[in-house]
Amino acid sequence: MLFPSQPDRSFSFPPFPVDLRFGAGIAADLGTLARSLGARRAFLVTDPGVVMAGLTPRLSEPLSASGVEVEVFDEVRQDSGSQLIMRGAAEARRFDADLVVGLGGGSALDSAKAIAAMATNGGSILDYVGLNKLPADPLPSICVPTTSGTGSEVSIWSVLTDDDTGMKVSAGGQRFMATVALCDPDLTLTLPPAVTAATGMDALAHASECYVNRACQPVSGALALQSIAFAGRSLRKAVHDGADRAARCDMMLASVLAGIAMNPTRLGLAHALAMPLGSWNLKIPHGTIIALTLPSVMAFNVEAAPERYAAVAQALGADTRGMPPLEAARLSVEMVARLKDDLGLPRGLGECGMNEDWVERIVAEAMKSGNVAVNPRETSPAQLAEVLRASI
Ligand SMILES: [Fe+2]
Known part of the structure; x- marks a missing residue:
């Protein structure tokens, strides 16, 4: 089935700056990939479920083996709150991270992208709700999905909860895109x-x-x-x-x-x-x-x-x-x-x-x-x- 002919309608497709890597087992390449981005200190954002599932070493080990120091931040919750994002960004700055790695489902990857953004931008993440509001480039980020659904690793959106109102909100734009999407379907083999x-x-x-x-x-x-x-x-x-x-x-x-x-x-x-x-x-x-x-x-x-x-x-x-x-x-x-x-x-x-x-x-x-x-x-x-x- 072909897309309908629309001879009188013009369109554009925005730049897609994400370096997309796809393949079973390629999570093992993370260390080399991080080094190719110049990283020495990686802040790994994930959630307790991913840690319990034993997936964290699949990333921390290749990073360590390549000489990249890792700090794990595993406090992500479903639709992370704005305060949690700001705490994560403060921790990333304190660690002097030069790379944020997201590991998990939509909430973990959205949180990783928001933390990368707030590690280099002032104010609150809530100041940047909407489209194209982030003034400065984020820290480089690598998003590694452990579910197949969200698309956050290639999307312009970071969804979070506004802790003041309890409402889910989204911040988006090219600066909320990951630097690299590392898509390894083997990481989903144990997903319930x-x-x-x-x-x-x-x-x-x-x-x-x-x-x-x-x-x-x-x-x-x-x-x-x-x-x-x-x-x-x-x-x-x-x-x-x-x-x-x-x-x-x-x-x-x-x-x-x-x-x-x-x-x-x-x-x-x-x-x-x-x-x-x-x-x-x-x-x-x-x-x-x-x-x-x-x-x-x-x-x-x-x-x-x-x-x-x-x-x-x-x-x-x-x-x-x-x-x-x-x-x-x-x-x-x-x-x-x-x-x-x-x-x-x-x-x-x-x-x-x-x-x-x-x-x-x-x-x-x-x-x-x-x-x-x-x-x-x-x-x-x-x-x-x-x-x-x-x-x-
Ligand atoms: Fe969705």
């Missing part, structure tokens, strides 16, 4: 099925929300469709047999390609809803929110962009030959809903603490998101509330 499922659905949502949205262009479209195909081929396999190296490789590719695709496009309603649903004392994990809202978002959108959703169905592996576009498009909604059900995820947001009392507040915040403006179907607050209710 539930996390594999939720983060994998996040990668699929990055690709599909990007592909159908109004800001998508042929370059993002090509990356997004390929990402959907990798997820369609391998997400079930990666969840049901975590040791399947080919499936783990596919899922990391799905995550990386979607992460690059979405940089200039933003996403859609699932990601608009995700910021408030991950905020306050709800704090539902991002991948879970996305997995549980994506089917109802797609059902709402499908008639506004049938050709695009038909391409999503085809990329997911459906034989849509001879099908009218709207029928093929509706098939994509069914396929994603079935995929979600097959992965052992919660049935709805109600199982995660969400209820009717939250709807108005969530919708009010979500409507402020730039992701609503690019969604393929124009969306009123009342319509978004219905999409949200359908996900409870």
Whole structure:
């Protein structure tokens, strides 16, 4: 399926300055890579789960073997708070770090990029919420994902929690991109099925929300469709047999390609809803929110962009030959809903603490998101509330 012809529409694709390295086992090259960046003192940002999983030595050992001194900062929590970012930046400065290494899922990598930024910039990370607000270059950073979903290692975004309001916010721009993305799918082999499922659905949502949205262009479209195909081929396999190296490789590719695709496009309603649903004392994990809202978002959108959703169905592996576009498009909604059900995820947001009392507040915040403006179907607050209710 080709991206639709748009002879009267021009587009640009922003510079992609991240040095992308991909391959099973390449985490072992980290020391050489760090030295090639001139690093002598690496500040390794991660979370306690990654430490418990025994992954930290996979990075600290090659660094030490190359003569790079390492300090581990393992205080990252889900959607790290602004105070934690500032404490991490102070620790990195005290250690006199010349490199920040992020190891983990989205929260760890987003925190590493924010700490690298705040190690060289004054004020608070909250001063730089929004796009392109960071005045000075960050410390060099190497992001090493241990999940396949976030795309943070190649994205312009760093998501965190504003400790003053409890709201999730994001700071973005070229200066929030990693210097190097070191993508080693072997680091995901021990990721538990539930996390594999939720983060994998996040990668699929990055690709599909990007592909159908109004800001998508042929370059993002090509990356997004390929990402959907990798997820369609391998997400079930990666969840049901975590040791399947080919499936783990596919899922990391799905995550990386979607992460690059979405940089200039933003996403859609699932990601608009995700910021408030991950905020306050709800704090539902991002991948879970996305997995549980994506089917109802797609059902709402499908008639506004049938050709695009038909391409999503085809990329997911459906034989849509001879099908009218709207029928093929509706098939994509069914396929994603079935995929979600097959992965052992919660049935709805109600199982995660969400209820009717939250709807108005969530919708009010979500409507402020730039992701609503690019969604393929124009969306009123009342319509978004219905999409949200359908996900409870
Ligand atoms: Fe996401």
